[in-house]
Amino acid sequence: MKKYNIIFLLLFAVATSMTAQTEKGSIHIKNGTVITITNGILENADVVITDGKITGIGKSLKAPKGAKVVDATGQFVMPGIIDAHSHIALDAVNEATNIVTAEVETGDVLDPLDVGIYRALAGGVTATHAMHGSANAIGGQCETIKLRYGTYDPEELKMEGAPRTIKFALGENPIRVHGEGNRLHARTRMGIEQVFRRAFSEARDYMTAQEDYNKKMTSDPQAVPPMYDRRMEALADILRGDIIIHCHSYRADEILMLMNVCKDFGIEKIVYQHVNEGFKVAPELAEFGAMASVFADWWAYKFEVYYSTAYNAAILTRNGVVTSINSDSGDYIRHLYHQAGKTQRYGKLTDNEALRLITLNPAIQLGIEDRVGSLEKGKDGDIAIFNAHPLSVYAVPQMTIVDGIVRFDIKEDNNDMRMSVDPEDVDAMMLDYDHDHRCMEGAAEELFHH
Amino acid sequence: MRFNKIILCCLACLACLFVAGQLSAQVVGKATKGAFLLKNATIETITKGTVKGDLLIEDGKITGVGSSVAAPASASVIDCTGKFIYPGFIDMGTSLGLVEVSSVSLTRDDNELGDIKPHMEALTAVNPSSVAIPVTRVSGVTTVIAQPGGGLIPGTASLINLVGYSPDEMYAGFRAIRLNFPSSGARGRRDRRSPEDRKKEEAKKLKQINDLWEEAEFFAKVREAKSKDASIRQEYDPVLEAMIPTIKGEQPVLVEVNREDDIIAALKWIKDNEIKAILTGCAEGWRVADEIAASGVPVVTGPVISIPTRGSDRYDRAYANAGAMKKAGVTVAIRTDQTENVRDLPFHAAFAATYGMGREAALEAITIVPARMMGLGDELGSLEVGKVANLFICDGDPFETKTQIDQVFIQGWEIPMNSRHSLLYDEFLERSPGVKN
Numbered sequence: 058m059k060k061y062n063i064i065f066l067l068l069f070a071v072a073t074s075m076t077a078q079t080e081k082g083s084i085h086i087k088n089g090t091v092i093t094i095t096n097g098i099l100e101n102a103d104v105v106i107t108d109g110k111i112t113g114i115g116k117s118l119k120a121p122k123g124a125k126v127v128d129a130t131g132q133f134v135m136p137g138i139i140d141a142h143s144h145i146a147l148d149a150v151n152e153a154t155n156i157v158t159a160e161v162e163t164g165d166v167l168d169p170l171d172v173g174i175y176r177a178l179a180g181g182v183t184a185t186h187a188m189h190g191s192a193n194a195i196g197g198q199c200e201t202i203k204l205r206y207g208t209y210d211p212e213e214l215k216m217e218g219a220p221r222t223i224k225f226a227l228g229e230n231p232i233r234v235h236g237e238g239n240r241l242h243a244r245t246r247m248g249i250e251q252v253f254r255r256a257f258s259e260a261r262d263y264m265t266a267q268e269d270y271n272k273k274m275t276s277d278p279q280a281v282p283p284m285y286d287r288r289m290e291a292l293a294d295i296l297r298g299d300i301i302i303h304c305h306s307y308r309a310d311e312i313l314m315l316m317n318v319c320k321d322f323g324i325e326k327i328v329y330q331h332v333n334e335g336f337k338v339a340p341e342l343a344e345f346g347a348m349a350s351v352f353a354d355w356w357a358y359k360f361e362v363y364y365s366t367a368y369n370a371a372i373l374t375r376n377g378v379v380t381s382i383n384s385d386s387g388d389y390i391r392h393l394y395h396q397a398g399k400t401q402r403y404g405k406l407t408d409n410e411a412l413r414l415i416t417l418n419p420a421i422q423l424g425i426e427d428r429v430g431s432l433e434k435g436k437d438g439d440i441a442i443f444n445a446h447p448l449s450v451y452a453v454p455q456m457t458i459v460d461g462i463v464r465f466d467i468k469e470d471n472n473d474m475r476m477s478v479d480p481e482d483v484d485a486m487m488l489d490y491d492h493d494h495r496c497m498e499g500a501a502e503e504l505f506h507h
Numbered sequence: 508m509r510f511n512k513i514i515l516c517c518l519a520c521l522a523c524l525f526v527a528g529q530l531s532a533q534v535v536g537k538a539t540k541g542a543f544l545l546k547n548a549t550i551e552t553i554t555k556g557t558v559k560g561d562l563l564i565e566d567g568k569i570t571g572v573g574s575s576v577a578a579p580a581s582a583s584v585i586d587c588t589g590k591f592i593y594p595g596f597i598d599m600g601t602s603l604g605l606v607e608v609s610s611v612s613l614t615r616d617d618n619e620l621g622d623i624k625p626h627m628e629a630l631t632a633v634n635p636s637s638v639a640i641p642v643t644r645v646s647g648v649t650t651v652i653a654q655p656g657g658g659l660i661p662g663t664a665s666l667i668n669l670v671g672y673s674p675d676e677m678y679a680g681f682r683a684i685r686l687n688f689p690s691s692g693a694r695g696r697r698d699r700r701s702p703e704d705r706k707k708e709e710a711k712k713l714k715q716i717n718d719l720w721e722e723a724e725f726f727a728k729v730r731e732a733k734s735k736d737a738s739i740r741q742e743y744d745p746v747l748e749a750m751i752p753t754i755k756g757e758q759p760v761l762v763e764v765n766r767e768d769d770i771i772a773a774l775k776w777i778k779d780n781e782i783k784a785i786l787t788g789c790a791e792g793w794r795v796a797d798e799i800a801a802s803g804v805p806v807v808t809g810p811v812i813s814i815p816t817r818g819s820d821r822y823d824r825a826y827a828n829a830g831a832m833k834k835a836g837v838t839v840a841i842r843t844d845q846t847e848n849v850r851d852l853p854f855h856a857a858f859a860a861t862y863g864m865g866r867e868a869a870l871e872a873i874t875i876v877p878a879r880m881m882g883l884g885d886e887l888g889s890l891e892v893g894k895v896a897n898l899f900i901c902d903g904d905p906f907e908t909k910t911q912i913d914q915v916f917i918q919g920w921e922i923p924m925n926s927r928h929s930l931l932y933d934e935f936l937e938r939s940p941g942v943k944n
Contacts, residue, residue: 336935340941354851356848357638359608360610363608366929366935368931387814388814391822392858395854395908402908405911448909451906475819485817487695487816
């Protein structure tokens with residue numbers, strides 16, 4: 058029996074490695090109200106996807122042979138929603154063993170069986186930023202994934218060609234885990250600053266040692282290379298501009314601090330996450346070219362977000378900061394269209410400004426705006442279809458398409474969409490809900506703060 | 508040296524001024540009372556349909572609703588052309604006023620030590636100056652239950668209006684003890700108790716509750732006898748004392764219960780002991796909606812915007828729960844179970860509306876239904892002459908995020924439409940000084 062299992066596993070492994078090519082499809086979406094984000098709204102228009110890419114947007118288009126036809130009469134067609142801060146599809150979130158863990162990657166712990174992926178699809182989401190948690194000042198590298206629910210292969214979730222990103226964290230979380238929990242530094246925001254300065258200085262020395270060796274080895278066969286260090290490699294790649302920093306942050310002072318550190322080390326690519334007090338330093342963020350990925354209205358759950366405002370996204374947008382609305386939650390990821398709508402209650406953003414917060418702007422923040430985030434020819438066929446305007450609270454997502462493949466269809470799908478069911482496991486309700494806020498998971502079991 | 512001291516003093520004074528200036532930015536301003544004539548509005552009365560016309564507020568009450576209402580000359584007139592008036596929304600389950608910053612334990616007053624503590628009065632610990640109160644009321648949520656948590660009987664919850672400088676001023680006429688109904692369910696994935704141990708623990712807790720009821724009934728009888736015969740002695744017992752209104756049936760019990768089989772167990776306990784009860788939570792109410800309906804016990808459910816309770820559930824189960832219970836014939840009110848974002852109550856109702864409940868029933872679930880559930884159907888929950896003037900003016904459907912809430916009245920007080928959130932917006936939209944000037 059065991060033997061068969063092993064053979065089966067081997068066969069399975071061979072089969073999956075052979076089919077690692079992502080599935081792509083062709084679809085003809087007919088006669089919808091098409092919200093392009095970058096080119097206005099087109100009434101009674103078609104969108105054609107050929108082999109996973111958008112090949113046409115306009116009236117009465119012709120579709121390639123064999124394309125699936127979707128009648129979108131009376132419906133709203135928009136680019137797939139992108140969440141710049143999520144922890145779905147992850148087996149682990151925090152490597153909370155050191156205040157610097159730049160060497161670890163969430164890409165190594167992707168879980169394609171997480172039903173949370175399907176629930177997000179049912180909210181019109183097509184891509185997420187699977188982030189490391191906020192336990193460490195310099196956390197792990199993150200993975201930008203596409204919600205290709207149905208695959209068993211973690212590799213297939215990865216958005217091929219997306220730039221590398223890394224999680225940083227300021228303030229209470231790293232202080233609580235390391236300063237208070239492990240009784241090590243940093244215990245204050247002063248200490249946190251020095252973690253970055255030390256890490257980047259060491260990385261700079263590491264780069265110099267490598268360069269010296271490269272020069273020396275041509276003439277000196279006895280030259281000794283510096284010891285290979287994955288942590289230093291990752292930090293060096295940040296200094297080289299190859300990795301975008303996504304930094305968990307709240308208070309204005311710590312936001313300014315990290316910008317100063319970045320200036321000193323020549324780092325230009327930084328996106329602040331949560332950034333509840335971003336509104337206070339919006340002019341500085343805009344001047345630096347730093348971006349902001351915020352909650353629609355979360356505040357007061359901890360002291361560093363007590364002086365918050367739900368008008369944050371509106372103030373940042375009006376000050377020229379590229380802003381997105383994220384979920385950081387297995388719940389909120391399912392209604393980011395509703396969260397974006399809150400910027401109309403709090404700050405009167407226009408429809409297009411509000412929708413940009415969950416489409417093109419997060420794409421820019423992840424460095425994938427040439428691929429997704431708007432409906433344009435040549436972009437990926439990632440689309441969400443709603444039965445009413447997506448900013449209306451009465452809108453219900455109808456269909457979600459990734460690379461031209463329908464991954465959610467309200468009319469076709471079963472109630473139970475789990476891919477893996479353990480017959481031994483009784484699927485009963487837990488008294489404490491499954492915690493959907495995972496930023497501190499793995500750092501402190503009882504503390505699940507964002 | 509002396510000179511330095513003077514300079515230091517001056518600096519200190521300046522610093523004080525600066526701080527005072529900042530503090531005043533946290534203060535939202537005074538409410539005003541008097542007569543207000545809201546003219547030319549679309550009035551959504553809830554109980555008597557939609558009325559096009561005027562609404563008059565005098566002395567904290569609604570004194571006129573109709574196509575044209577005569578008002579005293581002293582009344583301030585508010586032109587509501589193109590606007591809508593709705594009754595203030597009611598949230599029957601929040602920690603508002605009790606919890607300021609949830610991760611800072613010293614700012615949490617909702618969870619006293621112990622298991623059975625009906626004498627813990629939420630109203631005592633309601634902070635009228637909680638920053639979340641103005642943030643909440645400018646959204647049209649005017650009245651909430653502030654509820655204690657933790658243990659078998661967390662304490663006594665109170666209904667409060669979101670205006671006033673003391674808890675007593677805020678009190679809105681309803682109190683009830685809460686009961687966390689015992690459960691044999693696992694607490695989470697890390698709960699290592701065996702199913703048998705969990706069952707034993709559940710039975711033990713249920714016995715604790717039944718013992719308490721028995722003792723309290725006896726205590727109430729002795730109290731009754733003592734009122735006729737002063738020679739009868741009764742020892743001080745704040746727990747049993749606090750149970751008397753419940754035992755007498757003067758107050759319902761708010762029974763928190765969420766799992767399918769726990770709801771059935773709770774309904775049986777309620778029936779067997781003839782308890783006047785309201786079920787709260789009921790996350791899995793849709794599974795046993797017919798049984799709840801048959802029992803006649805009303806339900807306060809929420810949060811609506813949340814994930815399904817089981818991995819096998821349809822993705823929108825939590826949204827659809829309220830509507831499914833309502834369809835089965837259950838009386839359903841909606842709560843947020845929130846602290847700082849109780850302002851989301853209309854959005855929770857909106858999601859329920861969209862996923863099967865319908866807009867009308869969802870509106871009722873945060874207005875007249877909770878009012879009647881608390882025995883306050885004559886005072887709150889609709890726009891009718893004689894009711895408390897808890898209402899708001901808005902420029903559209905209050906369920907939609909695009910809609911602006913223009914003016915809120917609570918007990919007839921014209922509420923300043925500011926909060927920390929709007930004040931920070933005013934200050935920072937165009938920050939001065941900016942980067943360069």
